[in-house]
Amino acid sequence: MQHRFVMKLSQSQSKYFFSSLFFLGTLLVSGYFARLDPNWHHDGILFKPASDVAAGLSLFRETFSQYGALTTYLQAAAIAVFGKSLLVVRYEAAIFLSLTSAFFYLIVREIVPTSIAVLAVVLWICLAPFFTQTFLPWSSIYALFFAVLGTWLLIKGVNFGSLKSMAWGYCFAAGLCFAASFWTRQPTGILFPVMFSLFLFCYLDRSTSRRTTIVQALSYVCGFLFFNAVIFSWLFIDDALLDWWKQSIQGASSFAGQESEKGSIFQRVVRYLFPNPGRIHGGIESNIWRGLPAVNIAILFILGIGLARKHKQTVRSRSLLALCLLSFGSWHQYFPISGLWQIYWGASPMIGVAVAGTYLGFRHMRLPSQCSAILLVLFSMIVFGKDVHHRLTEAVGTFPISPIEFPTLEGMQLSNKFSQTNRVSGSIADYVTRLNQLGQFLSGVEERYPDVTLITFSEDAYLSSLLSQSGMYESYVDIHPDLFAAYKASSGRISKREWGMNHYRSYGAKENRYIPESSNGHKVTFLTPRIIQLYPENNRKLSEFIKHSRPLIEVKKGFHKGIDWGPGSRIWQAYGFSDYQVLIETDYSDGRESLILVAPEHMSRYSFLLDQN
Known part of the structure; x- marks a missing residue:
């Protein structure tokens, strides 16, 4: 039975x-x-808007x-x-x-x-x-x-x-x-x-x-x-x-x-x-x-x-x-991309x-079923x-080798393959130490100065999701007029597809009370000069926001696709942070080193947090 x-x-x-x-x-x-290996670019562009919406922001209108x-x-x-x-x-x-x-x-x-x-x-x-x-x-x-x-x-x-x-x-x-x-x-x-x-x-x-x-x-x-x-x-x-x-x-x-x-x-x-x-x-x-x-x-x-x-x-x-x-x-x-993930x-x-x-x-x-x-x-x-x-x-052959102590990455670990896919300089142990120190600094900033904004001129969106969650806007400032001019001056030496991959982004700009004519002064343009026509006021308003709010800024170090992003470059001048000073140099992300910049009048308070770490 x-x-x-x-x-x-x-x-x-x-x-x-x-x-x-x-x-x-x-x-x-x-x-x-x-639970293995964060991807600062792809994870960032998903995690950032999700975090914003979870905090009460309007999708598309207030975060990209x-x-x-x-x-x-x-x-x-x-x-x-x-x-x-x-x-x-x-x-x-x-x-x-x-x-x-x-x-x-x-x-x-x-x-x-x-x-x-x-x-x-x-x-x-x-x-x-x-x-x-x-x-x-x-x-x-x-x-x-x-x-x-x-x-x-x-x-x-x-x-x-x-x-x-x-x-x-x-x-x-x-x-x-x-x-x-x-x-x-x-x-x-x-x-x-x-x-x-x-x-x-x-x-x-x-x-x-x-x-x-x-x-x-x-x-x-x-x-x-x-x-x-x-x-x-x-x-x-x-x-x-x-x-x-x-x-x-x-x-x-x-x-x-x-x-x-x-x-x-x-x-x-x-x-x-x-x-x-x-x-x-x-x-x-x-x-x-x-x-x-x-x-x-x-x-x-x-x-x-x-x-x-x-x-x-x-x-x-x-x-x-x-x-x-x-x-x-x-x-x-x-x-349009022939990649395994697509x-x-x-x-x-x-x-x-x-x-x-x-x-x-x-x-x-x-043929019989078994034969078939x-x-x-x-x-x-x-x-x-x-x-x-x-x-x-x-x-x-993939296994975890080191836990991560970084804000929002609790419970995740780096695998033995992380250094191969992310071009980490030095050993994984050294990288984890530097990453944890960066995380401690950002946690300290969020705790001590909760209204601080971090704008990221980078393809890596992740850091901007960590600070000033309330009232933040995510902005891609991809093609500034100076960048577009540099592309035209290249006379074809940079392929159009290669230029398309060179998308400079800025994330995290808070609502700009100095520009009352727009409810969102930091809307997104990305990947191609044509898209800047969708939000033509974005570059000007971002520059004004930097001028009035003096946020933290992240940029990639040195030249990239023929553009100099180093201190004193035309890009720094164009966006109004040419007087900013380098607070941190970090290689947390894949590719070039990043610079965390700070307005000179705020250097002392952030230096104090660095000394604590």
Whole structure:
């Protein structure tokens, strides 16, 4: 009796059991890497706006974010509940990644048997970039979760086959999810029309009522519109709608245009969507990222031809079609940067398509299930083995070696790979000592002078999130007229893409009471001279803020891309801090050394804190 009960339970709930196992397993693995090695640039540009919003500032209107609003709101909520810590944000991203693995398994399980679905998800996890690179709480993680959840809900809805409330409810919830995916990462908005095409395929399926399909499609659209209406209404009420458009849409479009290389449309499509293995940053010379899109297109074509001929789909083929459409819509993430962190998220659904489609292909050849499974394992070893071996070898060789005592980095540790990826001068022990001393100084400043602002003219945003949380603005002051003139004077010696990477940013400017005509005198421009047109008053108002408020300032040391950032340079004069003095020289971040500058009239009080440390 007990044995029969266990068998009955396993038949009805085994997929949710394995789904839970994948959630826990992925959480353990990703959580381990999430606590290693801060990235002062990428972590900073996520952590800064999340910290500001958690402190009560208005997103877009009072603090800048180049990512989707929902990403910042989710991260800000975690900070508000669990405290201002980078580890909180990273653990939240690890949880969303783990939820993705759970629902990814449920999708693949709708198509193939348990063992094959397990293989697909294990391969996906083993190819993750955080085994070889720093774990980053990117918006791509949140966007993928909502896209995968939406696809699973859509599959449940279209396979329901009736007009019961549960069927259109699934489709309505799927619309909510794809809207949420857009609001976490703007380019994933393309998934909404791509996934809508699933209803067009279902409309051609004579085994499904067309009336049912129409109602489900309308429910899907209503869910998408409802979520968007809520967010747009909030941004309108918060008076942040225009700033959202400038930062998340126009700014992101400019970034994509400048990061991409030139050439004809065909050349760019081939170059980015079918990337050369040697051009993928952070990867090894592997053809899987080029082959996966081709396999997905082939399977999508086969499914389309089959439906056109038979006008009928099985539950399995309809589920595979939905996963193919998700893969096709996610493919855009290959553009505009061919990096492993970008490509992996775009290719994630394709891994499930490749594994499930190959298995079904073997079964279509009338091979027994066990034989098909064995052939699939051999196929996976040949195709994915090199990349999986590389990831796991790097993962096993990565371990923590030193805790960090730095504000907002509590609980994190430096790994044995940190010095390789961050070009640390000297030993890790010496670096940790210097970093901890910098942290003690900044903690002392925050405690003794809570109204002090730190403006960072740097690509590293992290330090600006530590001081003067209340009433702060984050500003990117990328292309000052002097910088733009230097670019023009270079006569092409600096490539446009290289110039685009040279984005000088300033963070943390408090609201400028000396400029009452603007509610936000320190809005953001970044990456390209064209974007400065969005906030043309930014440079002047930042200069006036420095003149009146005399904040701490961080700059990078020496020349960079032909621009001198050293003491007394034209840039210092242009922004009105040519009289500032060097308080600290630090190599905390990757690349050039940073200078913490202070107004001469404030040197004594900060020197006192340095002496204490």
